[in-house]
Amino acid sequence: AKNAGRGRYAIFGSEMDAMLQVRRDIERDLRLALQRTDQLEVYFQPLFRASTQTIIGVEALLRWRHPTNGWISPDVFIPIAEETGMIEAIGEFVLRSSCEAARAWPELCIAINVSAIELRNPVFAVKVAARLLEFGFDPHRLELELTESALTDASGVCDQNLRALRELGVRVALDDFGTGFSSLGRLQKLEVDRIKIDRSFINGFGRSNGDEAIVEAIVELARARGLKTTAEGVETAEQGDHLQAIGCDDLQGFLYSRPVPAKDISALMHRAHDL
Numbered sequence: 001a002k003n004a005g006r007g008r009y010a011i012f013g014s015e016m017d018a019m020l021q022v023r024r025d026i027e028r029d030l031r032l033a034l035q036r037t038d039q040l041e042v043y044f045q046p047l048f049r050a051s052t053q054t055i056i057g058v059e060a061l062l063r064w065r066h067p068t069n070g071w072i073s074p075d076v077f078i079p080i081a082e083e084t085g086m087i088e089a090i091g092e093f094v095l096r097s098s099c100e101a102a103r104a105w106p107e108l109c110i111a112i113n114v115s116a117i118e119l120r121n122p123v124f125a126v127k128v129a130a131r132l133l134e135f136g137f138d139p140h141r142l143e144l145e146l147t148e149s150a151l152t153d154a155s156g157v158c159d160q161n162l163r164a165l166r167e168l169g170v171r172v173a174l175d176d177f178g179t180g181f182s183s184l185g186r187l188q189k190l191e192v193d194r195i196k197i198d199r200s201f202i203n204g205f206g207r208s209n210g211d212e213a214i215v216e217a218i219v220e221l222a223r224a225r226g227l228k229t230t231a232e233g234v235e236t237a238e239q240g241d242h243l244q245a246i247g248c249d250d251l252q253g254f255l256y257s258r259p260v261p262a263k264d265i266s267a268l269m270h271r272a273h274d275l
């Protein structure tokens with residue numbers, strides 16, 4: 001038994017080494033990608049207004065095409081970027097690329113994901129404001145998507161950044177709602193304008209696990225608090241119809257469109273009229 005135990009440790013140890021090596025490789029290659037930027041591209045996924053079935057905005061989603069390993073998911077490289085300080089440069093690249101692309105769609109809002117790490121920088125709001133000014137981008141067209149960890153910052157820096165940006169007209173959305181410890185009751189104290197209902201709830205529709213009732217309660221409470229709602233991960237017409245019926249404001253998911261390169265958004269806007 002002792003030998004077997006030692007063997008397991010040996011395997012575990014080598015797996016750990018392999019994992020750490022992969023992380024180090026990703027960190028090194030991401031640093032290079034940030035210097036070149038031809039491997040990084042911001043894609044955009046349309047956001048649909050349920051009541052009018054039109055595109056009202058897009059969410060910016062970063063894509064990394066590694067020269068030898070192909071596409072690497074942001075779920076893999078964003079956490080590494082957060083731990084190694086590269087997230088600031090990534091955030092700046094995404095904001096700049098989005099402002100540039102947004103020139104072609106003056107009628108659309110742009111939603112950008114912001115890491116809690118970025119928001120803890122005392123000059124975050126100033127940097128964003130300077131960039132908007134540089135591009136002549138109306139702050140009312142910008143929405144920042146944050147997860148709860150950014151809103152439970154004890155130092156108060158995140159709150160100060162959010163308050164300064166909201167004074168300029170920038171809106172704030174609470175991303176992945178329902179996955180953290182956010183309670184519905186806490187919502188009114190948060191500096192947010194919108195909640196994005198996590199796609200795991202939409203995914204559970206039709207499985208008699210109560211997800212419809214939860215989503216309905218979230219939508220009603222948000223409305224009572226004057227907050228907008230977006231449902232993420234809408235994949236079927238049934239899900240879309242149900243969300244529209246219960247009064248969810250905006251819809252996002254593969255049913256409407258996958259994230260696409262900036263050049264494809266205009267065509268989608270024209271096609272949307274026929275949906």
Ligand code: C2E
Pocket residue numbers: 045060061062073074075078091094113114115145175176199232233234235252253254255259
């Ligand atoms: P998120 O902010 O929750 O973004 C939504 C994710 O759901 C995206 O994955 C999108 O492609 C995916 N999605 C959209 N519709 C559907 C659907 O109908 N079904 C399914 N199964 N998935 C759908 P993606 O692009 O892989 O991004 C993953 C996460 O990485 C994002 O989750 C966000 O947390 C982070 N991320 C992406 N881009 C950035 C960025 O520029 N900055 C930061 N800080 N984080 C980013």
Ligand code: CA
Pocket residue numbers: 059113145175
């Ligand atoms: Ca998001």
Ligand code: CA
Pocket residue numbers: 175176196198232
């Ligand atoms: Ca989300």
Ligand code: CA
Pocket residue numbers: 176
């Ligand atoms: Ca997510």
